[in-house]
Amino acid sequence: MAFLLGDGVINLTPAEAKTRKIPFRSLDQKQVSTLDFLSDAIVPGAKSAGLSHFIDHQLSAPHEDNLLILRYLRINPPFKDFYTSALKAFEISVRLKYNKPPLDLSEAEISEFISIMRQKKPIGWPEFIEEPKQEVPPAPFFYFVLRSDAIDVTYGTVNSFDNMDIPYMAHIEPAHPWESPS
Amino acid sequence: MTNHIDKTDVIIVGSGAAGSLMAAKLSEAGKKVTILEAGPERRLEDLTSSQIHARRLKWGGDPVEENGKQPIGNVFNSGYGTGGSALHHYAVWPRLHGEDFKVKSLYNRAFDWPIDYDDIRPYYDRIQQEVGISGDHTAEIWRPEGDAYPLPPVPAFQQSEVIARGFAKLGKQTSPLPLAVNSRDYQGRPACLWDGWCDAGCPTRALASPLAHYLPKAIKQDVNIIHNAAAARILTDKSGKKAIGVKYHDKDGAEIILMADMVVLAAYAIQNPRLLLNSADGGLANRSGLVGAYIMSHAAALVYGLFDQETAPYMGATGGQMLNQDSYDHKDQRTQGFGSFQWMIAQAVKPNDLLGYGGSNPGLYGAKLTEFMARAAHHFGTMTACVEDLPLPENRVSLSSNKDRFGIPLAHAHHTSHADSYALWRGAKQEGIEIFKAAGATEFWNGPLGPMHIMGGTIMGDTAENSVTNSYGQCHDIDNLFIAGPGLFPTSGGVNPTFTVHALTLRSSEYILNNWSGVIS
Numbered sequence: 001m002a003f004l005l006g007d008g009v010i011n012l013t014p015a016e017a018k019t020r021k022i023p024f025r026s027l028d029q030k031q032v033s034t035l036d037f038l039s040d041a042i043v044p045g046a047k048s049a050g051l052s053h054f055i056d057h058q059l060s061a062p063h064e065d066n067l068l069i070l071r072y073l074r075i076n077p078p079f080k081d082f083y084t085s086a087l088k089a090f091e092i093s094v095r096l097k098y099n100k101p102p103l104d105l106s107e108a109e110i111s112e113f114i115s116i117m118r119q120k121k122p123i124g125w126p127e128f129i130e131e132p133k134q135e136v137p138p139a140p141f142f143y144f145v146l147r148s149d150a151i152d153v154t155y156g157t158v159n160s161f162d163n164m165d166i167p168y169m170a171h172i173e174p175a176h177p178w179e180s181p182s
Numbered sequence: 183m184t185n186h187i188d189k190t191d192v193i194i195v196g197s198g199a200a201g202s203l204m205a206a207k208l209s210e211a212g213k214k215v216t217i218l219e220a221g222p223e224r225r226l227e228d229l230t231s232s233q234i235h236a237r238r239l240k241w242g243g244d245p246v247e248e249n250g251k252q253p254i255g256n257v258f259n260s261g262y263g264t265g266g267s268a269l270h271h272y273a274v275w276p277r278l279h280g281e282d283f284k285v286k287s288l289y290n291r292a293f294d295w296p297i298d299y300d301d302i303r304p305y306y307d308r309i310q311q312e313v314g315i316s317g318d319h320t321a322e323i324w325r326p327e328g329d330a331y332p333l334p335p336v337p338a339f340q341q342s343e344v345i346a347r348g349f350a351k352l353g354k355q356t357s358p359l360p361l362a363v364n365s366r367d368y369q370g371r372p373a374c375l376w377d378g379w380c381d382a383g384c385p386t387r388a389l390a391s392p393l394a395h396y397l398p399k400a401i402k403q404d405v406n407i408i409h410n411a412a413a414a415r416i417l418t419d420k421s422g423k424k425a426i427g428v429k430y431h432d433k434d435g436a437e438i439i440l441m442a443d444m445v446v447l448a449a450y451a452i453q454n455p456r457l458l459l460n461s462a463d464g465g466l467a468n469r470s471g472l473v474g475a476y477i478m479s480h481a482a483a484l485v486y487g488l489f490d491q492e493t494a495p496y497m498g499a500t501g502g503q504m505l506n507q508d509s510y511d512h513k514d515q516r517t518q519g520f521g522s523f524q525w526m527i528a529q530a531v532k533p534n535d536l537l538g539y540g541g542s543n544p545g546l547y548g549a550k551l552t553e554f555m556a557r558a559a560h561h562f563g564t565m566t567a568c569v570e571d572l573p574l575p576e577n578r579v580s581l582s583s584n585k586d587r588f589g590i591p592l593a594h595a596h597h598t599s600h601a602d603s604y605a606l607w608r609g610a611k612q613e614g615i616e617i618f619k620a621a622g623a624t625e626f627w628n629g630p631l632g633p634m635h636i637m638g639g640t641i642m643g644d645t646a647e648n649s650v651t652n653s654y655g656q657c658h659d660i661d662n663l664f665i666a667g668p669g670l671f672p673t674s675g676g677v678n679p680t681f682t683v684h685a686l687t688l689r690s691s692e693y694i695l696n697n698w699s700g701v702i703s
Contacts (some may be wrong), residue, residue: 004452007360010424041547042547042548042550042551042598043547043551044551044552045552050638063242064221064222064238064242064243064262065238065242066237066242067234067235067237067238068237069237069535069536071237071240071242071257072237072240072255072257072258072536073476074253074257076245076249076254111547111548114547114548118544118547143544144544147544147547148534148535148536148540148541149539151533151534151538151540152233152234152534152535154438155533155534155538155540155555156232156233156234156532156533156534156535156538160533161533161563164556164559165559165560166496166559167377167494167496168231169231169375169377169378169379170231170232170377170379171228171229171231171375171377171379171384171385171386172227172231172385173227173230173231174230174231174232174234174235
């Protein structure tokens with residue numbers, strides 16, 4: 001994927017982009033931290049695989065070239081509001097239940113919350129958020145999408161196939177395989 | 183400003199399975215053919231082996247608004263760019279059975295086709311010889327009469343051997359899955375390596391996608407493919423009974439008119455009716471009022487399991503390795519519901535994507551997911567039932583009040599499964615679990631109903647009162663306007679549609695050539 005670096009454009013994997021701290025285009029730092037925290041709890045390894053850079057990069061990709069699984073799921077672009085509103089809803093709901101911000105949750109607490117959000121609407125999960133007003137996806141649907149994104153980046157790469165001891169057998173290898181640093 | 187370009191003999195809208203075959207046959211007979219393809223140019227070297235990159239091949243044009251209890255799944259089921267949906271199809275090519283053509287006569291349900299199996303059989307036989315299908319017609323005991331497959335069957339890897347034991351224990355049959363994938367070199371195309379990247383498009387040409395087979399033949403005859411050409415309207419003469427061309431928009435938004443003696447719509451089952459409905463008040467070729475009606479989608483009954491044995495689930499073809507059609511004929515003799523289904527057994531599966539094993543069990547997260555992924559990489563098994571969907575008039579494509587950037591109404595697609603089709607799906611997935619138990623799966627579960635293939639919307643029939651076209655895809659109302667593709671199907675059957683699309687299109691192309699003067703006059 002092409003990332004802006006200084007005055008130029010450089011091709012990097014999301015993991016490389018994360019390591020090199022490439023600036024985000026669509027998400028702010030708080031959104032990135034929340035995304036990393038939640039996705040890594042759902043799919044361990046997603047954070048280091050560069051999930052946040054992958055999603056951030058794709059949020060500004062043209063629709064016909066977009067690689068997010070969301071394009072399969074009857075959500076029309078642009079996709080940014082889908083993620084940002086859900087991350088906000090996640091924070092609202094977590095604060096209501098645990099009286100602390102998401103990043104302060106213990107391992108047991110985030111696991112408990114995920115167990116709820118994958119099945120039903122957690123307490124306090126809004127249907128809309130204000131300023132700007134955005135529709136919030138249902139929690140189980142957001143869980144499904146984020147989990148799928150995280151599996152893409154964590155397991156759908158040349159390196160991850162190697163780690164699972166299965167052959168990739170590419171006819172044409174991805175030019176920049178999304179691989180986790182080993 | 184509207185630009186006009188030189189007249190051609192035939193405009194074909196869409197470069198997928200039907201469009202590419204039609205273009206090849208008409209151009210080889212000397213007709214000047216132009217294809218309008220809504221999406222970008224795709225080349226074999228663009229087909230990167232990645233389930234993530236594969237998403238670029240799926241529909242990326244104007245959004246389709248979907249509703250209903252089982253939405254049609256347009257993006258996943260459609261293609262965008264050279265080769266259309268067939269560029270990412272899995273090349274499972276079984277034939278429809280005789281009773282699929284006579285559902286009304288035999289069961290007083292749905293419709294009869296205006297042809298029967300004997301009419302289409304020669305075209306199945308010729309297509310399989312031209313393209314190449316790997317299979318074993320003797321082991322495929324359910325198959326109607328027809329020539330032997332020209333290629334040996336696809337190999338059976340560990341996954342299918344493990345699952346086949348479950349079928350055998352329950353007294354059920356299995357055969358090699360008929361695949362339009364080369365088991366050995368054929369027609370100048372190489373044998374498959376069985377690496378499971380079919381969904382991402384096959385760059386080796388072992389799989390018979392349009393880029394592998396018919397488009398090269400068309401291009402050799404100087405067929406002109408115009409990419410990023412979004413067809414907006416079919417133009418007619420003042421009488422409204424003769425098509426004279428197509429208006430389309432190019433990538434920069436310029437409006438262009440291309441004139442022709444004949445127009446063939448091969449833009450799949452959603453965009454064909456959208457184009458017809460937008461081409462005249464009340465819809466073009468719509469005396470029946472049925473343009474857009476009776477869209478169907480096979481319900482995929484997904485079965486998953488883990489086995490103690492190594493299954494090597496990464497080996498094979500995405501469509502699968504084996505077939506069972508014990509629940510196909512005698513549509514009224516299912517345990518639940520009505521219709522036909524077949525099992526496609528042992529799909530090659532990757533870790534990620536909607537059909538990957540990572541997505542098969544979405545309740546798993548955290549450490550349990552990590553553990554599952556490691557085990558599934560070597561011990562996962564899956565099979566899919568392709569379940570018939572009975573046509574309903576309310577399942578239809580209509581024009582939305584929302585418009586695209588050129589002011590063309592978007593397509594709106596409503597689909598809710600017929601109650602008997604839904605029951606058939608439920609019965610299939612229960613049967614699947616019993617088979618996996620018998621096969622010794624240590625864990626087994628089902629996925630949700632997945633829409634698979636899109637059919638109907640411009641159905642063929644005997645009269646202008648009950649259908650949009652005749653059996654050749656020729657519109658009842660406009661002699662030189664043809665429709666090609668699965669949109670013609672009056673009923674869905676329970677098999678993958680692409681082989682039938684090829685057979686019907688070959689038949690139509692010969693009708694066009696044999697009746698050229700009369701058709702365009």
